[in-house]
Amino acid sequence: MSNPVNQFTQILTKYWGYASFRPLQEEIIRSVDQGKDTLGLMPTGGGKSVTYQVYSLSKPGICLVITPLIALMKDQVENLNQRGIKALAIYSGMSNQEIKIAMDNAVWGDYKFLYLSPERIATERFRERINKLDVNLIAVDEAHCISQWGYDFRPSYLRIAELRDLLPDVPVLAVTATATPQVIDDIQEQLKFRKKNALRTSYYRSNLVYLVRNEEDKVNYLVRAVQKANGTGIVYVKSRKLTREISDLLRKNDVSADYYHAGLSSAVRSAKQEAWKSGKCRVIVSTNAFGMGIDKSDVRFVIHLEAPDSVEAYFQEAGRAGRDGKPAWSVLLYNNSDKVRLERNVEKEFPEPDVIRRVYEAICNFFQIAVGHGKDQSFEFSMATFASNFSMQITEVYNSLKILQREGYLELTDELDNPSKVYFMVDRDDLYKFQVANAGFDGFIKLLLRSYTGLFTNYVSIDEELMAKRADVKPELVYEYLVRLRTQKIIDYIPRKKAPYIIFTKERVHPDRLKITRENYDDRKRDYIKRIDAVIHYVSSGHKCRSQLLLQYFGETESVRCGKCDVCLERNELNLSKYEFDVLCEQIKKILLEPCFYEELLTRIEGKPENAVKVVRWLLENEKIVYRVDNRMEWLKGIGA
Numbered sequence: 001m002s003n004p005v006n007q008f009t010q011i012l013t014k015y016w017g018y019a020s021f022r023p024l025q026e027e028i029i030r031s032v033d034q035g036k037d038t039l040g041l042m043p044t045g046g047g048k049s050v051t052y053q054v055y056s057l058s059k060p061g062i063c064l065v066i067t068p069l070i071a072l073m074k075d076q077v078e079n080l081n082q083r084g085i086k087a088l089a090i091y092s093g094m095s096n097q098e099i100k101i102a103m104d105n106a107v108w109g110d111y112k113f114l115y116l117s118p119e120r121i122a123t124e125r126f127r128e129r130i131n132k133l134d135v136n137l138i139a140v141d142e143a144h145c146i147s148q149w150g151y152d153f154r155p156s157y158l159r160i161a162e163l164r165d166l167l168p169d170v171p172v173l174a175v176t177a178t179a180t181p182q183v184i185d186d187i188q189e190q191l192k193f194r195k196k197n198a199l200r201t202s203y204y205r206s207n208l209v210y211l212v213r214n215e216e217d218k219v220n221y222l223v224r225a226v227q228k229a230n231g232t233g234i235v236y237v238k239s240r241k242l243t244r245e246i247s248d249l250l251r252k253n254d255v256s257a258d259y260y261h262a263g264l265s266s267a268v269r270s271a272k273q274e275a276w277k278s279g280k281c282r283v284i285v286s287t288n289a290f291g292m293g294i295d296k297s298d299v300r301f302v303i304h305l306e307a308p309d310s311v312e313a314y315f316q317e318a319g320r321a322g323r324d325g326k327p328a329w330s331v332l333l334y335n336n337s338d339k340v341r342l343e344r345n346v347e348k349e350f351p352e353p354d355v356i357r358r359v360y361e362a363i364c365n366f367f368q369i370a371v372g373h374g375k376d377q378s379f380e381f382s383m384a385t386f387a388s389n390f391s392m393q394i395t396e397v398y399n400s401l402k403i404l405q406r407e408g409y410l411e412l413t414d415e416l417d418n419p420s421k422v423y424f425m426v427d428r429d430d431l432y433k434f435q436v437a438n439a440g441f442d443g444f445i446k447l448l449l450r451s452y453t454g455l456f457t458n459y460v461s462i463d464e465e466l467m468a469k470r471a472d473v474k475p476e477l478v479y480e481y482l483v484r485l486r487t488q489k490i491i492d493y494i495p496r497k498k499a500p501y502i503i504f505t506k507e508r509v510h511p512d513r514l515k516i517t518r519e520n521y522d523d524r525k526r527d528y529i530k531r532i533d534a535v536i537h538y539v540s541s542g543h544k545c546r547s548q549l550l551l552q553y554f555g556e557t558e559s560v561r562c563g564k565c566d567v568c569l570e571r572n573e574l575n576l577s578k579y580e581f582d583v584l585c586e587q588i589k590k591i592l593l594e595p596c597f598y599e600e601l602l603t604r605i606e607g608k609p610e611n612a613v614k615v616v617r618w619l620l621e622n623e624k625i626v627y628r629v630d631n632r633m634e635w636l637k638g639i640g641a
Contacts (some may be wrong), residue, residue, distance in 0.1 A: 011057050012050070015083045022047045024201045029055045032137065032173050037193040039143065039184065040175045041200035044319035045295065048175040049076060052139035055173070056112060057085065061134035064163070065115045067141040068154050070414055071262075071289075073115045080113060087113035088458070090120050092378050092413045092501045097492055098459050099125060101423065105458055107132045118145075118156035119411045119503055121163060123376060130163075135170050138163055140191065143174035144312070147186040148519075150179070151310040151531060155408050156505070157190075164192045177319070178312040181555040203315070203554055208322045209329040209564045210546035212539050218305055218333040222246070223253050225331065226283055231300030232276070235285045236317055238306050246305070247285040256282040262289040265498070266419060267463075288313065297324035303331045307338040307539055309345065310531045311553050314538075334539040342532045350403070350525045351396050357511045359400035360409065362390045364508045374504040381412070381502045401502075406520040411503040421459040421494045422448065422482070428456065434490055441490075444481045447471055459494070542567060542622040543585060545578075570622070574614045583607070584615040588635070592625060595632040 008029050012018050021029075028040040028051045042048050056063035067073050070091045080087035088111055090102050106114045107129060114133070120126055138160070144150035146157035164172070172191055179187065188196050215221045226233065235250075235257075237243055243259035250257035258281045260272050275281040277296050284290060288308075302321040308314040314332065322328025351359075366386055367379050387394045401412045424431060435442045451467060452460045464482070468475040479495075486493040538549055546565035561568050561578050571581060584607060591604050598616075605612040619625045625635050 007058055008054050011054050015057070015085060016050065021050075024199060025051050025054075028173070028175075028199055031197065031199060032171050033058075035171055036197050037172045037188075037191070037195065038174070039187055039193075039198040040173065041179055041184070041198060042175065042177060043201070043203055043205070044177045044316045045297070045323040046177070046201075048177065049141065051175060052137060052173050053080070053085075053113070056137050056139075059136040061136035062106060062111055063113050063137045063139055064133075064135055065113055065139045065141060066118055066121070066157070066160055067115060068118060068145050068152075068157070069142065070117060072141075073117070077113070077115055085113070086111040087115065089115035090126075091115075091117040092119060092411065092503050093380075093418060093497070093499075095492075095494060097423075098421070098494070101458055103129045109457070117413070118154060118159060119505065121156075121159045122505070127166070130166050135167050138167065138170055138172045140172065140174040141176075143176040143187050143191075144179050144183055146174075146190045147179070147183040149182045149186055149527065151312045153406065153524075155406050156411055161190060161192050178315055178554065180553065184555075202556060202559075203551055204547065204556070204559060205319070205322065206562075207325055207327050208318070209327070209562070210318065210550065211329060211331045211566045212546065213331060213333050213566070214335055215333050216335055218335065219246070219249065221333060222303060222305060223249065223255075225301075225303065226250060226255050226257075227253060229301050231282075232279065232296065232298060233283045233301040233303065234290065234299060234317075234320060235283060235303045235305060236290075236308075237285060237287065240287060242305070243285045243287060247283075250283060250285070256280075258284055260284050260286040260290045262287065262414070288317065295323075296320075298326070299323065300326075300328050301331070302328075303333065305333055307332060307334055307342060307535055309342065309535070311534050311538060311550065312531075314535070315550055315554075332539060338539070339536055342535060346525065346529055346532065348395050349399050349528055350521065351400050353516045353521070355396055356400045356403055356516060357514050359392065359397055360404055360514055361511045362386070362392070363401075363410075363502065366390075367502075369504065369508045371508050371510055374508045375506055376504065378501050378503040380497065380499040382499060403516065403520060403524075406524065407516065409504070409506050409509075409514070411501075411505055413501045413503070418494075418497045419461040420464060420482075420496045422452070422455060422462050423459045423492045424455045425489055425492055431490065434488075441481070441485065444471075444478075445485075455491075459492070543571065543581070543619070543624060571618070574618060576611060576614065580607075580611060581615060584612060585619070588616065588619065588625070592633060592635040595628060595630075595634040597632055601633055 008026065009020065012021060024040065024042055025047055028038055031038040032055050040048060040051055052063060052065065073089050073091060077087045077089045086109070088102050088105055090099055103125065105111055140146065140160060145152050145154040146160060147153060172193070174187055174191055184198050188198065213221060222235065235246060237246055240261040240263055243261050247257040247259040258272050258275065260269065272284070276284045299321045302318050304314065304317070308317070318330035321330055364374065366389070369377070383394055383397055387397050401410070404410050405412055426434070431445070435445055447467060447470065449455065451470065452462060454460050464475050464478045468478045471478070482491070482493045485491045534553060541549060545561040545568050547562040548559050551559040563572065574581065584605065587605055588601070591601060601616065602609065602612055616625070623636065625633050628634055
């Protein structure tokens with residue numbers, strides 16, 4: 001009998017070209033192979049998807065992959081297909097015909113992976129077919145989304161647990177890059193793990209240096225830092241407008257740079273990604289849209305122009321630097337305006353219940369949904385058009401929709417750039433008869449068949465402009481032929497769409513019966529404030545190692561100082577050990593619970609006087625302690641030890 005580990009390695013080598021697994025990958029695969037429900041916690045770029053892909057390829061049947069990120073889902077399906085592995089996806093925004101064909105292919109077409117957005121699990125069409133699928137694994141990507149304590153909680157993820165009732169003997173593999181101890185426990189509970197089984201490696205990255213810079217003129221610092229830096233980098237900003245502005249500024253300062261955000265077309269995003277990955281572009285300036293499915297190991301620096309909304313988001317984005325194990329650095333630029341913005345965000349993130357009800361009623365009216373109707377209906381949704389029509393602010397609309405999503409009334413998908421698709425509705429024999437009878441279409445149909453494969457078994461993405469170039473005609477003519485063939489029911493043609501979708505998951509209710517629960521409002525608001533406070537604590541803390549602070553947040557309490565972050569470098573100049581420094585800091589903090597004069601403070605500190613002077617001076621310079629107007633010293637509130 002062959003060794004299963006060897007089998008897994010052979011699959012890895014055959015399809016991915018690697019001779020060995022990354023840390024923890026093999027352990028996770030072996031755990032699932034033993035029939036254990038498994039939670040795999042791996043850092044960004046650690047190869048999470050490979051774990052469920054390799055395992056599933058080693059078994060007969062198909063793997064169900066649940067992921068909330070449709071863009072990532074489509075990327076993974078494309079990558080698998082390019083490797084010769086049959087994969088398909090079902091998500092919001094697909095037509096009923098597309099979904100029917102995809103499900104038929106999943107049941108009868110010898111596919112190995114079916115990617116699903118979580119809201120599809122509850123649909124009747126899926127539930128009717130689930131028992132016909134030979135499922136070998138339920139894989140849950142971005143598993144933190146199922147936890148009510150996770151930074152990106154998605155209520156539709158809670159439906160995953162229902163799969164366990166439908167497929168009781170199928171193991172579950174959940175993977176995520178970032179999770180606090182509370183989230184780790186909650187993931188396993190929500191997914192009904194038969195036995196707790198979380199496998200993880202330390203989040204510690206010895207090659208990655210974390211730096212926080214308090215800068216009033218962030219942009220000037222950014223330009224100088226990028227000019228001095230070597231290699232490829234990512235600059236994260238908060239708005240689409242800023243991506244263009246900062247990239248333009250970098251180019252004016254002789255830095256090869258480009259911008260990236262989710263509002264760009266799929267073709268443009270792909271071109272920008274490829275230019276950056278190949279080294280033609282050195283720096284990419286992006287919103288948080290950049291990074292999903294991007295595997296570039298030699299990123300030397302990541303710079304955040306503004307503080308993110310959560311430590312989890314920052315840690316993931318910073319972690320895209322130095323995946324090759326070579327020295328890399330992450331810089332977070334911070335000043336008081338960040339603190340003000342983060343605190344103001346609390347009110348923006350949580351509109352008043354009356355505002356939420358008004359948005360809900362307007363949305364239902366916008367799509368002409370009557371009370372008691374609308375469940376499972378989906379609609380393209382332009383937030384800008386809607387906000388304009390109803391004289392609402394886009395931020396209050398978006399954040400109201402997020403709360404309505406948490407309450408289970410609707411789902412809002414990320415913005416999709418769906419290319420045009422074609423599917424032949426007739427078989428080859430009937431198509432031939434049509435070509436003979438309609439000679440004017442013959443040349444175009446042959447062009448279509450030469451350009452694309454699989455048109456008789458599934459919807460295939462097409463590019464009208466590329467076809468026009470090949471035929472040396474205008475794109476309008478290609479479009480005309482496609483529409484005429486659709487009219488004659490030879491093909492189903494779905495023109496390109498670019499929009500988010502709203503899916504109503506419940507029948508419309510009267511605004512007075514719309515429930516905004518304490519759990520989804522007050523508790524989530526408190527949790528959001530905690531995450532904001534954690535970010536503020538991280539950037540404002542000046543005497544604890546940055547790496548230790550991050551690791552402590554994720555439950556690693558026994559870590560050691562990195563010796564390389566901005567805090568460690570400053571403290572190294574004191575010629576004190578971590579232990580000596582921490583002991584003295586703790587003493588000073590306790591003494592200064594009651595403000596006192598400098599001389600009194602020094603006399604009350606135990607240990608060598610020269611060391612006490614060093615630490616007090618350092619705390620003063622870093623504004624951890626200050627002089628009051630009465631010349632007494634006090635420890636600043638909110639500054640941890």
